[in-house]
Amino acid sequence: MSEAAELKSWISTHKDDIFANDAVGTGCFSYSPGEIIWAVTKRCNLKCKHCSISEVDPEELSTEEGFGLIEEAAKFGPVKFGFTGGEPLLRDDIYELIEYAASFDMQVVMATNGTLITNEVAKRLKKAGLERAAMSIDGIGRAHDAFRGVPGAFKDMLRGMKACEEEGLAVQIFTTVTRDNYREIPKIIKFVDESGLWRIYLIYLIAVGRGKAISDACLSRAENMAFFDYTVNKQKEVNTWLKPICNPQYWAYLKAKGLVDRDDGTEFTGCTAGITRFHIFPNGDVTPCAYLPAKAGNIRQSHFLDIVRNSEMFKALRARSLKGQCATCKYKRICGGCRSRAYAFSGDYLGEDPVCGLWDKEQ
Numbered sequence: 001m002s003e004a005a006e007l008k009s010w011i012s013t014h015k016d017d018i019f020a021n022d023a024v025g026t027g028c029f030s031y032s033p034g035e036i037i038w039a040v041t042k043r044c045n046l047k048c049k050h051c052s053i054s055e056v057d058p059e060e061l062s063t064e065e066g067f068g069l070i071e072e073a074a075k076f077g078p079v080k081f082g083f084t085g086g087e088p089l090l091r092d093d094i095y096e097l098i099e100y101a102a103s104f105d106m107q108v109v110m111a112t113n114g115t116l117i118t119n120e121v122a123k124r125l126k127k128a129g130l131e132r133a134a135m136s137i138d139g140i141g142r143a144h145d146a147f148r149g150v151p152g153a154f155k156d157m158l159r160g161m162k163a164c165e166e167e168g169l170a171v172q173i174f175t176t177v178t179r180d181n182y183r184e185i186p187k188i189i190k191f192v193d194e195s196g197l198w199r200i201y202l203i204y205l206i207a208v209g210r211g212k213a214i215s216d217a218c219l220s221r222a223e224n225m226a227f228f229d230y231t232v233n234k235q236k237e238v239n240t241w242l243k244p245i246c247n248p249q250y251w252a253y254l255k256a257k258g259l260v261d262r263d264d265g266t267e268f269t270g271c272t273a274g275i276t277r278f279h280i281f282p283n284g285d286v287t288p289c290a291y292l293p294a295k296a297g298n299i300r301q302s303h304f305l306d307i308v309r310n311s312e313m314f315k316a317l318r319a320r321s322l323k324g325q326c327a328t329c330k331y332k333r334i335c336g337g338c339r340s341r342a343y344a345f346s347g348d349y350l351g352e353d354p355v356c357g358l359w360d361k362e363q
């Protein structure tokens with residue numbers, strides 16, 4: 001049996017556990033058959049307060065190593081292959097890498113700060129085969145600039161967003177939700193909705209990388225539950241899809257509220273880290289998630305697929321061998337807690353999610 005056929009067979013055997021259906025598509029609550037995200041560089045032209053990767057290690061995979069990774073990722077089937085950073089547009093070979101990824105049966109996407117995108121850049125990205133670009137907004141105008149550490153970042157991001165739209169490249173928005181920018185959230189949602197963008201990811205601040213220095217800005221358990229209440233009510237008013245990210249218990253919350261039901265075809269699988277979602281750091285380290293810097297292996301030493309199949313970390317995550325309240329929770333299967341948040345708080349990626357407001361109420 002070829003390696004690809006063997007992998008397909010392996011996936012087929014485990015599909016009920018790892019690829020349960022999902023009503024929404026991607027993010028922290030399942031995507032079939034999966035997402036492979038490569039942070040191509042740690043370099044960046046901004047200095048965001050919450051950046052999950054530091055700039056200590058300048059090591060980057062070469063173009064050839066990137067091609068090898070893309071070939072292995074394509075063996076998963078029609079996965080989503082994402083480029084991120086740092087700022088991925090700082091790599092000279094980024095168009096070549098996108099083009100190569102797009103030559104396989106994968107959706108090719110990119111997370112960028114948007115500030116380097118002109119019409120010419122957007123045209124090249126589209127021509128190379130990029131399907132979507134995600135850009136970040138953490139405040140409106142100067143509030144965004146302050147968060148991102150560079151004056152003019154908001155204006156430049158808007159130019160990039162407009163250029164993508166003009167060149168027919170879909171844009172979605174990432175927003176980090178913290179105590180510091182909480183008052184900006186309604187303004188951001190209004191802006192995104194009025195701009196006609198279809199999706200906004202509202203991302204809980206995971207205190208890793210540079211974000212460790214602002215861990216006091218993380219929402220508390222009570223604040224996070226209030227944020228869920230706000231989000232679900234706000235959803236009724238806007239067309240853009242509001243998706244809390246790094247918060248798999250949002251789906252358990254919706255279920256507890258009777259807002260989603262197994263019978264309506266909606267079933268969530270919770271945190272996908274190390275299950276259907278894999279992250280590759282610039283130096284080749286493979287981890288379960290961008291916000292979970294615990295290494296399962298390195299693609300310079302082992303094949304990516306071997307790491308995915310054989311790493312003890314990924315086996316434990318697939319088995320949901322969780323601890324604390326997540327271990328016995330009735331929502332374990334559809335939530336599983338944010339493994340990155342557990343790791344950031346306790347150093348144990350199998351530990352309980354410390355910002356869950358559902359367990360006490362429901363068990």
Ligand code: SF4
Nearest residue numbers: 028271289338339340
């Ligand atoms: S670890 Fe957290 S951020 Fe990563 S996929 Fe799971 S829920 Fe999402």
Ligand code: SF4
Nearest residue numbers: 326329335336337356
């Ligand atoms: S206890 Fe853990 S598994 Fe249960 S809802 Fe909370 S975070 Fe999710």
